[in-house]
Amino acid sequence: MITIINSEEAPPIKEEDLSALNKFSIEKGINLSFEWKEGQFWLHSDRTEERAIGIEIDRELARHEEFFKKSSLQKELLARAVGVKGPYRPKVLDLTAGLLGDGLLLLSFGCEVWATERHPVIRFLIESALQNAHHPRIKSFHFIPGDALKALKEPPDVDVFYFDPMFEDANQKSSPKKEMRIFRNVVGSDLDAQLVFKEALLLKPKRLVIKRPRHSISLSEKPSVEYIGKSTRYDVYFSV
Ligand SMILES: C[S@@+](CC[C@H](N)C(=O)[O-])C[C@H]1O[C@@H](n2cnc3c(N)ncnc32)[C@H](O)[C@@H]1O
Structure with missing residues (x-):
């Protein structure tokens, strides 16, 4: 079932989005509750004590901008992994957009970013957040809804493929952050990660960067x- 909170103020949801969200909700037996708030949709958890998740693009970009006024990009592992150096900014295809954490970080480095996302719920949150984004950097962000494998059939002309699939981490001792719990519950594991990795490598990008625990x-x-890094590792594969 899908519930919309503040539905009188919310814009109508596109037929195709509604049907994809409904299909997901029925197939997985997960009730989805979206709230229209501050100009975009937020996904509520099934636990009332947990905050709803939404992507605050302008706020995140402004936060990164402030941070990089004082801190060098070269201290950022992600920047080094994708090859940011001096004035050079690679063009990146982010194959796993998710809640845009890494995509917005890459944008704030000055990279042009293309991003794919296949999950109907996450896609819906991204598209809603993009409608609400006004930061100048967002002009360098191009969203490609759908599966990465499809995007890799005709990829944009980029230097780097970036891949951060969901994984089952047998070594994970601590419980995931609350926000991650809701996200995990909805998205599940990306069991085809090996396949995407192989297809991406076959295309011989300058760099293929994989984020791993x-x-x-x-x-x-x-x-x-x-x-x-402390909890994350970036595996980089060079093709040239
Ligand atoms: C771990 S999350 C990515 C988090 C993201 N890097 C961030 O910083 O917010 C993985 C996301 O990639 C998406 N995904 C996984 N495999 C995909 C594929 N083959 N095509 C498109 N999206 C995919 C999942 O639905 C999920 O939203």
């Missing part, structure tokens, strides 16, 4: 370089 195994063969 620090202690987990690589998706496939050994990467050319690893950038290791």
